[in-house]
Amino acid sequence: MAGRKKPLTRKTVLSSTGVLLVVVLLILLNSIFSNANLRVDITEDKIYSLSEGTKNILANLSHPVNIKFYFSRSNPEMPVEFKLFAKRVWEYLLEYEHAAAGNLVLQRYDPKPDSDEEEWARKFGLSTMRTESGENVFCGLVFLQADLEERIEWMNPAQKETLEYDLSQILYQLQYPEKKVIGVISYLPVFGQSTGAGMPEFGTNPTIGQPWSFISELNKIYEVRKVQASTDKIDPEIDLLLVVHPKDLHPDLRFAIDQYVLAGGNILFFVDPSCLSDTGTKRREIIAGTNRSTRDLFTAWGISVNFDKVLGDLDMASRRST
Numbered sequence: 001m002a003g004r005k006k007p008l009t010r011k012t013v014l015s016s017t018g019v020l021l022v023v024v025l026l027i028l029l030n031s032i033f034s035n036a037n038l039r040v041d042i043t044e045d046k047i048y049s050l051s052e053g054t055k056n057i058l059a060n061l062s063h064p065v066n067i068k069f070y071f072s073r074s075n076p077e078m079p080v081e082f083k084l085f086a087k088r089v090w091e092y093l094l095e096y097e098h099a100a101a102g103n104l105v106l107q108r109y110d111p112k113p114d115s116d117e118e119e120w121a122r123k124f125g126l127s128t129m130r131t132e133s134g135e136n137v138f139c140g141l142v143f144l145q146a147d148l149e150e151r152i153e154w155m156n157p158a159q160k161e162t163l164e165y166d167l168s169q170i171l172y173q174l175q176y177p178e179k180k181v182i183g184v185i186s187y188l189p190v191f192g193q194s195t196g197a198g199m200p201e202f203g204t205n206p207t208i209g210q211p212w213s214f215i216s217e218l219n220k221i222y223e224v225r226k227v228q229a230s231t232d233k234i235d236p237e238i239d240l241l242l243v244v245h246p247k248d249l250h251p252d253l254r255f256a257i258d259q260y261v262l263a264g265g266n267i268l269f270f271v272d273p274s275c276l277s278d279t280g281t282k283r284r285e286i287i288a289g290t291n292r293s294t295r296d297l298f299t300a301w302g303i304s305v306n307f308d309k310v311l312g313d314l315d316m317a318s319r320r321s322t
Contacts, residue, residue, distance in 0.1 A: 050164065051164060051168075053168065054099070059099070059100075061103040063146055063174075064102075064104070064105060064145070065105070067096075067144075069086075069089065069109065070111050070120075070124075070138045070140050071086045075131065077133060078131075085160060086155070089141075090108065092164070092167070113136075124140075124149075125151060125153060126138055128154075129154070139154060139155045140153050145175075148174050150170045150174060179223040180222050181222065182222045182223070182238070183227045183241045184225070185242065185244070185249070185257075186244035187244075187248065188212075188277050189212075190215050191212075191215060192212065192215075230250070230253075233256050234260035240266045241265060241268070243268070243270065245271070245275055246294055247278070248292060248293060249292075249293035254293065258297055271294060273290060273307040274310075287307050
């Protein structure tokens with residue numbers, strides 16, 4: 001009969017049900033993924049992946065931190081390399097914000113000439129770079145936590161390799177404003193002081209004026225103290241003792257080190273029988289001096305050292321001229 005509707009077949013019902021299930025599934029998946037915070041670093045060198053140390057700092061933030069990023073992004077004379085670096089800094093900070101789970105607040109400002117943003121950037125002590133037209137541009141960070149304030153006065157593209165280190169270091173300082181104490185014992189001139197006339201003090205060299213880089217970096221976060229060669233007792237206030245290239249340590253100092261460890265002190269030994277920085281000393285003399293300084297200590301602590309073997313990573317080795 002003309003115009004009569006055909007009855008729904010089993011195939012038609014199944015087809016309609018399938019379409020309905022697909023729609024419901026899409027809605028559910030959309031809901032799930034819109035609430036999920038999925039972040040994947042697909043860069044070749046994983047430049048946006050935070051280290052475990054940084055993640056631990058961010059996970060243990062006891063007080064909220066406000067980070068203000070002042071960058072003159074609207075200034076047409078800002079060099080391209082700075083614009084690209086500023087973009088990387090901001091994206092990196094977003095990773096920090098995500099890992100901090102609400103304890104990190106980001107704010108971005110474009111300090112144009114004669115603006116409130118420029119006035120605040122100057123109040124915070126941020127540095128500027130002068131353009132060809134004579135305008136001052138900003139690229140700096142301010143970290144605020146309660147009444148504490150830290151800053152990176154000028155962010156330079158040359159810092160891109162140490163970006164995470166610089167940011168995490170400041171966050172650590174804000175969380176632990178009371179510096180822990182590190183004592184350093186070294187035959188090498190790691191402190192770099194000049195003693196003037198006469199023989200150099202233990203761990204110094206009259207021809208070297210600047211501390212070694214690791215001492216300078218430690219000083220940014222910790223209170224670093226030089227332990228004198230004549231010491232017969234390690235100050236219990238020292239939280240960590242670094243013994244670097246311990247050659248020909250005095251017996252009293254060896255005894256003081258042992259007592260410090262027995263009292264529960266923390267210690268790191270750096271022993272190198274082929275120390276290139278120990279100039280003018282033959283390898284066998286270095287080994288002999290190191291043995292005298294460490295043999296009794298290592299034996300008492302159950303440590304065995306074989307100076308005839310070297311452990312290294314050939315894939316990460318760097319060529320060096322000698």
